[in-house]
Amino acid sequence: MRAIAYAIAAAMVLAPGAGKTQTSTSSGIGGALENVPVTALELDRYLGQWHEIAHLPMFFQRKCVADTTATYTLKENNRIEVRNACSTRDGSRTESVGEAQTVDGSPGALKVRFAPAWLGWVPGIWADYWVLDVDPEYRWAVVGGPSRKYLWILSREPSMDAALFNRLKADATARGYELDDLVVGAPIK
Template sequence: MKILFKSVFAATALAIISTMTQAETVAPRAVDQVDIQQYAGKWYEIAHLPMYFQRKCISDIMAQYRVNADQTMRVLNSCRIANGEMISSEGVAYPQNEGNSKLKVSFLPQGLRWIPFSKGHYWLLRVDPEYKVALVGEPSNKYLWILSREPQLDEATYQSYLDTAKHYGYDVTKLIKLPH
């Protein structure tokens, strides 16, 4: 009887802790408004969740954004691979809301970008008022990036952005930080 009580108690405690942890997280939510002119420019990737397209990157991950005449954004992602070479991928980001905080991004060749399932979500979850640090993710919690205008980010700011990511349910224990 004593063992059964301990098992029931442990299972109940685990369920309560699990429920409390789930209650602290909410679905990812993009910020209301982003000034895409201020967001444009060079960003250094501080950390990201593992993803297939970045599997060869070992350092110097950067993103360059430029606003096009039609208010889409040119995206140029680059990184250094093991042989020391810099590789890059060019795409376009299409605004999905009036606040320009939800984008769809495609890296397919221009002639194939019309294909609906070829665009990924790119939501600006947090951007500091001076556009120096940004948290980017998407609604399924599969992809996440912490970006900075500088190659390094102080620990307090990094932890603050981690807390925001955790609040939105991202598994920050899997974040990868690569050097610049």
Template sequence: MKIIFFIATIAALAGCASFDPALPTQANVDLNKYMGTWYEQARLPNSFQRDCVSDVRADYTLLPDNTIEVVNQCKQKDRSVKAAQAEGRLAANAPDFSKLQVRFAPRWTSWLPMVWGDYWIMKIHGDYEYSLVGTPDRRFLWVLSREKRTDQRVVKELLAYAANHGFAVQDVTTTPQ
């Protein structure tokens, strides 16, 4: 009887567990080509960008130790500029440069796994003209471009790709540049 109860409990718990299917990422990312300035065109709302109302951009610089300097900035409602610096690195066990992690917390906390956020390059469009970035839990998503003004067809194509991979693109907000 105990064995039947144990098996039934495991089966019930397994049925309740949520499973995120693997998130595909872009093959053969060239980090040198990825570096530079990216302008945010759309994103899933998140708490750390709630004050950002326009002109959201990220600047990436590859450092000699193969880490990435990240500087994010945006305009807030009062038109002031908000900036945040971070460090990026290759995710543990990542087969290539499509799976990165970013840390905005102080350097002394870098040994803590929870201070690193996933930054997975899902798709690159054109010759590094557009990038679709997300997280494997599907909570965070960004459409980035090299230019402030974009081809909205490409942005919609990237969002459709994200929707096909489980992202709630109906909640996406566009970013005025």
């Protein structure tokens, strides 16, 4: 029962989990960026393994200390398997498996859940997962949601260039994300 409660709570706050890509859009107000999903996403290019470079603290990631990954795989039902894994303080690996689905009319917006399938009908089980920005070559991505309470900076590589990382953080701040508590879990070079 505790696992179900954990899965429901995780799904309610998580949204860690694809033509031409859209990068940041300006709202025109003091250089601020809109907090909206990209308007074009090539899902087949987005699938695969991503390394988490940084994230805003989330209770379901509290045991993760290093080597956090998210792997997205297309399922036969056209939904996406989301497999999040990380190393814990004792050196073991922990993993959670969820499911994502695309949102009609918004290629960069997905809904994700980590609760059992039979709870999929419960309101709030499916959480927002917005791809806010993605590299034209799909080497990095920034994921968040409408609440601005969670944010992930992802990369295909387990480290990130410092100039790029700083630019992505500045863009997130321009979107209204508070990054004082940003957890950096990968090398910044």
